[in-house]
Amino acid sequence: MRAALIFPGQGSQFLGMGRDLMQISMFKKRMQQVAASLQLPLDVLVDLKSKQMLLSTEIIQPYIFGISVALYEMMCAELSFQPLVVAGHSLGEYAALVAGGVLSFETGLQMVRLRGKYMSLAADKGQWKMAAVLGLSAEVVADICEEARHTTGEILRIANYNSPTQMVISGSVKAVEHASKLASERNAFRIAPLQVSGAFHTEAMQEANIAFLKVWSKEQLSSPKLPIVMNATGTQLTEVGDIDHAMRIQMISPVQWASSVRTIFQYAPDCLIEIGPGRVLSGLVKSMDRSQQILNVGNIQEWNMISKKLKPIHTA
Incomplete structure (x- = not known):
């Protein structure tokens, strides 16, 4: 199946997301890494009870990132799945970079944790x-x-x-x-x-972006192993330098998601798969082209369904 992958951003979260997937060891391992990076007990992370924690940029960004990447890795490992093209909405772009081979999970998690921290600090400085x-x-x-x-x-x-x-x-x-x-x-x-606490993708994030770039600039990006459609341009970028520039301005630039979806359509995928909590991006895609087939992978039921749909058939 020729599938495009799209990864959701902050605003897709809900209480209990990912909890039913903890029975899968690969998923649980990644959640343990996310919890450790946030210095939270694993059971607290996957069982958020307060709205305040659900709106915490510093917690939610690594949490959504971890869920999305863990599910993607499960698809690759267990279903021999290879995507046609990938893209992510705002925070989701970091999961897309991991899927595209530009960042490792560990580096992506560190960047997302710091991104969430700096954005949260900036959000606290205003209404x-x-x-x-x-x-x-x-x-x-x-x-x-x-x-x-x-x-x-x-x-x-x-x-x-x-x-x-x-x-x-x-x-x-x-x-x-x-x-x-x-x-x-x-x-x-x-x-x-929206369920967010800051004026994201505006000049209100300039101070956060400057702080973030001090760490981002130390990272060595790898060449993408598959097409990645970037937020800042709404187009596919193939050169590491161009991807790096797009990420340097991502926090303070508008998300060109409609243009990104049009670029994905040019690949003529059989379907688009939204990987992560919620169905926000699926709704946006459908609003642009109702004929597009959309699949979702964000909970155990959806994982079981897509496992049957994409399970490779081995013949003797």
Whole structure:
């Protein structure tokens, strides 16, 4: 099967994610590494009970990364699976880099843990908010952001171009709420606040990005072993230097997800597989092309289903 893989980002989390997969030793091993990196007991990590922990950028980013990569590794090891092309949404791009052979799991985990730490520290320095705006074009939402910035004098921009009719706006609470009101007046279908604590993919993350680059710059990236579609450009990048540059600006640049999906479509995959918690990316893909086949791997039931679907047939 010619399959494209897409890895979700922060905002896809839910209480208890990954818990039912702990019965699989390969998955449990990776979760143990994630828990150790966060200095948390494993049972606490996989059984988060408080909304505060669920919204903790510092905890959730490594947690989602670990789930996604562990499931990908299980698919490769047990199903002899090789993807056609990979991409990840924001945080999910780190899982895509591991799948593409650019980063090891251990290096990816370290980078994601520090990324979450620095982003969390930046978020604590202000009152921030992100919200998805559905039913309006990018041009209209950009105009709304400009008006809200002018009125409030505070940070606001489109952070995610998720589909032709879904943008995520990011900035100060005051600016996002003012823009949300304007979007409603312009007949937005829906405005949905996200489960995040910072103004991600805006200049509010500049200080966090500078701190992160001090560690990122020390890492040696490997050449990709398969096509990787990058957030910053929405295109496939093949040179290590180009991938490195895209990651250096990822935290402070908009996520060009709609363009990324269009690039994936050019590979004409038989299906797209979302690997990780939730089905956020599947919904975005379907909103762009309902004919696309989408599979999900995020819990034990979905793992068992895809195992049967992709299990290699050995003949004598």
